[in-house]
Amino acid sequence: MTNLRYLLIIFRDETSRHDKIAEILNRTGLAASHSAGPITAVVSDPxxxxxxxxxxxxxxxxxxxxxxxAIDHDDAHLLADIQRYGESALLDHYWGNYVVALQTSGRVYIQPDPTGTMPSYFVDHGSFVAFSSDPALLQDAGLLDVAIDWEGLSKYLYFADLPIQQTALDGLSRVLAGSAVIVTPNGLRVEECWSPWEFVDRAPSDRPEQYAERLERTVSTCVTALSSPHSSLLLAVSGGLDSSIIAASLSARSEKACLTVATDDPSGDERYYARALCEWLETKLLEDFYSIDDIDLRRSCVAHKPYPCGRSQSLAYNAAVRRAVTATGSKAVLTGNGGDNVFFHSQSARPIIDRFQAEGLSLGMLRTLSEICSLTGCSAFVSADGRWR
Structure with a gap:
């Protein structure tokens, strides 16, 4: 949602901490730093x-x-609660877009929020371990010598969108969603700390409307909370289900605008639906078009990421968003991205894995395989191959 950049540095040897932090601040121009025990944070916005x-x-x-x-420094009882109960309190009583470092029992526990919304990459330098929001910041700070990890690159190209800890840059790893890193004086290890299976209701209610009510309440609460720190918002909308749900959850916010981006071809023009949505919400709608002039095939739309992903047409979409942000002065951008995986149009073979793990090789699993083939247009062989990979 925002361009927050950070470094979290865990010092195993604190003798050089002062000079190292001064060098990082000078090289990066970041605004603020704070230390707690062996942990030092350097951020772009205090x-x-x-x-x-x-x-x-x-x-x-x-x-x-x-x-x-969002909790702040005035919430002393909540901060004490986090420290008293440690990582268990984080997962049981809090949520958000965050990365937390806690010193406990001679170790440091680093946990990004389990959704993976807050990126976290790390390098181990022996005397310290550095975590960061993006590889470029590690490079700017002098903590990453950029070189291609050809094994990591080949894994990403083969496994496509399956998440792996190794990146395509030598020496750089990422913390996967639902994972935490424990740094000790002699090394580090990565552990799974959260799993969505803990929230799966294996005894469904006889009243499906209960789930609808709970889903509505959860989405509304989350959207309201995540947008609350920002004074003005830009919401990318299509008039479809996902972005309309987000827009409806923000109906009480007056300081917002919507953006829809269309193609010249009618199949990619959703302005009619976006206009209907914004008319109902009484919200300003900005309209823009994908432009070939915004696409430079020499540039990657994911140059900020340490692994290959993304599509070149994203350059045109991102350019339209930047123009809208400049025109409206918006402080944060929201989208309905990811909703396809929740509500309707998944391109993943993972539902087949879920069904297999729950039932084994069953008629139900074969039905799911058939449905994935119908949804994606691929053959059963291709879908099954994606599942096993």
Whole structure:
């Protein structure tokens, strides 16, 4: 949602900490730093830096129950709760877009939020381990010598969108969604700390409307909370289901505008639906077009990521978003991206894996295989191959 950049550095040897942090601040021009024990955080915006008694949080943390407001330095009882119960309190009582580092029992526990919304990459230099929002910041800080990891690159090209810890840059790893890193004086290890299976209801209710009510309440609470720190919003809409749900959840916000981007071909022109949505919401709608002039095939739309992904047409879409942000002065951009995986149009073979793990080789699994083939237009062989990979 915002361009927050951070470095979290865990020092195993603190003798050179002062000089190293001074060098990083000078090289990167980042705005603020804070230290707690062996942990030092350097951030682009001090508003997103939260000091804990024996740790540091970067980003936004929300209580799982109560008002949808990010906790701050005035919430002393909540900060003490996080420190007292450690990582268990984070997962059980809080959520948000964050990465937290806690010092506990001679180790440092680093956990990005389980959704993976807050990127986290790391390099181990022996005397310290550095975590960052993006590889370019590590390079600017002098903490990453950029070289291609050909094995990592080949894995990404083969496994496509399946997440792996190794990146395509030598020495750089990423913390996967649902994982945490434990840094000790002698090394580090990565552990799974969260799984969506913990939230799967294996005894469905006889009243499906209960799930609809819970889903509506959860989405509304999350959208309201995540947008609350920002004074003005830009929402990318198509008039389809996903972005319309986000827009409806923001209906009470007056300081917002919507953007839809169309193609010259009618099949890619959703302005009619976006106009109907914004008319109902009484919200300003900006309309733009994909332009070939915004696409330079010599540039990657994911040059900021340490692995190959993305599509070249994203350059045109991103250019349209930047123009809209400039025109409206918006402080954050929201989209309905990811909704396809929740509500309707998944291109993944993972539902086949889920069905197989739940039922084994069954008629139900074969039905799911058939449905994935119908949805994606691929053959059963291709779909099954994607599943096993």
């Amino acid at each position: 508003r997103w830096l939260l000091a804990l008694p024996l740790g540091i949080a970067v980003g936004t943390l929300f209580p799982r129950r109560g008002p949808g407001r």
